[in-house]
Amino acid sequence: MSSTARLDTAEHIAAQALAEWGLPSSTDDAAGNSWLVIGLPQSADTSPSVGVPHVVLYVFDPFGDQDEVMVSRAPTGPLDHWCAVAVDSKGVQRPLITRPIPQLGDCVEAIADWLTSPQG
Template identity: 70%
Template sequence: MSRPPFETAEHIARQALATWGLSVHAETDEGADDSWLVISLPQRADALLSEGVPHVVLYVFDPFSDEDEVMVDRAPAGPSDHWCAVSVDGRGVQRPLFARPVAQLTGCVDAIADWLTSPQA
């Protein structure tokens, strides 16, 4: 099923994550024109308000572009766009989780769900 061209990466990801019952929080850095999604553990609305909450940061990135754009507020534009995720543990240590072509969103959501359901340090 093809998606309308105006559908943002955020909307697409929210729908896919919702199939696992996962809620997300959108973040932006206005100065850098970046946007991303945060999927926290535990899955509570107030979880992001406290320090030391393990979470996954999800965004779209084009590794072949000259621009350093991290975003979810536009539609994935082309075949070189990738879903990227970074896991952040309770101490704030970041680790790459995956970088996959945008057509592989289902595998990305599965990887996020696996990370969220695995014991975290």
């Protein structure tokens, strides 16, 4: 997590919940969007190496601007949802789980289950 993350941002909220499960996360961004990258610890670096299965987590409003994916802002309302995308060792992305903001625990559990399951 970025050392400058505000306590109310999705980044901070999710990173805390993930850390409770022993799952390190790091922030990544591009083209005005931001997300958390979650993987099992590989080394002192918390970011998964290329070719290592990982999950990307972000907040979005499925009924609003679906081009915006963000963890650097606070979840703003009842329409915001967490979205987790699993990325396999070949870089193939698949939806993992999407839940309303109050159900972050469901997302963290699904992420932990996917990361600790054998990837075929």
